[in-house]
Amino acid sequence: MSEKLFYTDRYMTDFDGTVLSCTEDKKGWAIVLDQTAFYPEGGGQPCDRGVMCWGENTALINDVREKSGQVVHYSDTAIPEGTQVHGTIDWDRRFDMMQQHTGEHIFSGVVNSMFGYNNVGFHLSEKDNVVDFDGPMTKEDIKAVMDRCNAEIWANRPVIAGYPENVKELEYRSKKELSGPIRIVSAGNADTCACCGTHTSTTAQAGPVVAISSMAYKGGTRINILCGRRAVEYLKQRNDDCYAISHQLSAPVEKITDAVAARMAEIDQLKYRLAGARRQLMAVWAEKAEVTDGLCIMVSENLRSNEILQLTQMLAGKANTALVYSPQQDTNGKLCIISTEKDTNKLGRHISATLGGKGGGKPGTYQGFVEKETDADMLSALVKSFQ
Ligand SMILES: [Zn+2]
16 A cells, blocks of 8 residues: 555655556556655545656656555556656645645635535636535625635634544534544634545635635535635736726726726717617618619618618608618628518518528518528519519
8 A cells, every 4th residue: 555645744745656566557557656745636636747757767647546545646658666766746736726625625614604504516626616505695695704714814723634533523524424534624713624635734825715706506506716826816817907997998997897887878878879870861861762663672781680670661651662681791681571562471482582591570571681692683673573
């Protein structure tokens, strides 16, 4: 059985070991050492990565699993049995995982003591630290939890992991019934939990803890948290975003929410005025449009669907049958027909038979699209050929 150095010293970054076995399987070369500081995936915490060196040689360790109590390191390079290796773990990755995992314990413990909810799901990866709780929480509840977590962090209390003798008398969080020796991790005054992961040695080293989003999930709450360096990196980026918006709006950064609201109101005003101006313009077009044998056809590029309908309604005021065709920049041309004398749905289908596309609508009004490009002459000929 290989000795788990990550439990004797969670801050061990490199170590010496001897290769006990090296066998090939589906995932590559499976290497077992007499002792290792590489943490295998477990307790929701992803495994360590790193290298093993011997002589002039280096093997990359890209996955580590625990199998029947053995820590198995996976590499694309074989290392002969009996070789003395020097292992070095990717400490940035491990310390990040320790910060996330410890922060998650503090957060879950605080939620449990404030609301009585249990952590019923935990997903930790290089990007995500997601925790599910079995009860509803408001945004204000979550802010209160964050405050309590960070107070615990600033108190800088020890995080102790081990196998206490009085485990039967202890109250601790656990997702499942456990048997055999139970490893208990207590994170300051915030939490006591059964866990096999690696954690920082004090609560302070996991901080700050920030909840960045939450959603209702299976009757409870799913919360995305960020701890330690991840939280700081995230806040740096959001700060940059805020200053970029502040610069674009020429507003002080602490007033960007008001400035965005004012800009949105201005845009609504402009949209309203633009729609009025477009209606006036279409009224001028309609007035000038020619009617031949009760038919009025107009072609105008890039009209919006509501504008096409408005313009056709205006033309229908002076013709028995009005048709507006609007070629669109990125999609099929749009078509609207209003008629008091023809079955508009049948006329629409008659046009589609030649130009492709489809549409529909209530009797007297047809709205649709055509696939082939067309023009007023072609449309006029199609309407005239409709019986
Ligand atoms: Zn844990």
